[in-house]
Amino acid sequence: MKKIMITFAVLMSVVLVGCGNNTYQSEIDEAIKVMHDEGLTSIEKNKSSIYVYDDGNIIMVDDNNYKRYVEKQEDGTYEYLRSSKAEKKITSKNNTDYAEKNGKEIKK
Known part of the structure; x- marks a missing residue:
């Protein structure tokens, strides 16, 4: 029984660490795509x-x-x-849900 509990705890730790990735990557990719569709093709995720x-x-x-x-x-x-319009909708520019620079997450 102890082995089962330890195995379960280790597996849950692995799952939680694996799920810790940024949940906004698909949204960011879509934002870049929209900007490219608007003719702003010089925008690159890894240089912004x-x-x-x-x-x-x-x-x-x-x-x-x-x-x-x-x-x-x-x-x-x-x-x-x-x-x-965007600046009016953003209540606090310092209160981001996620931020990255040149493709790397900026920690709060």
Whole structure:
């Protein structure tokens, strides 16, 4: 019985560590795709700072030249959002759900 409990505990630890990956990668990839569809093909995920707000509803991509935003729509797709509208919707720029720079997570 002890062996079963120890095995179970080890397996749960492995599962929890494995599930600790960023949950926003698919949203970030979709945001980059939307920007490419808008003609902003020079934006690269690994050469930009990316900030996720409001549980993934707004994503900002900063390529060191401009800050660009996408917003999640009711149907789950993302659309390009003008900066002035996005800045009004973001209540606190310092309160990100996730952030990365050049493809690496920025720890809070």
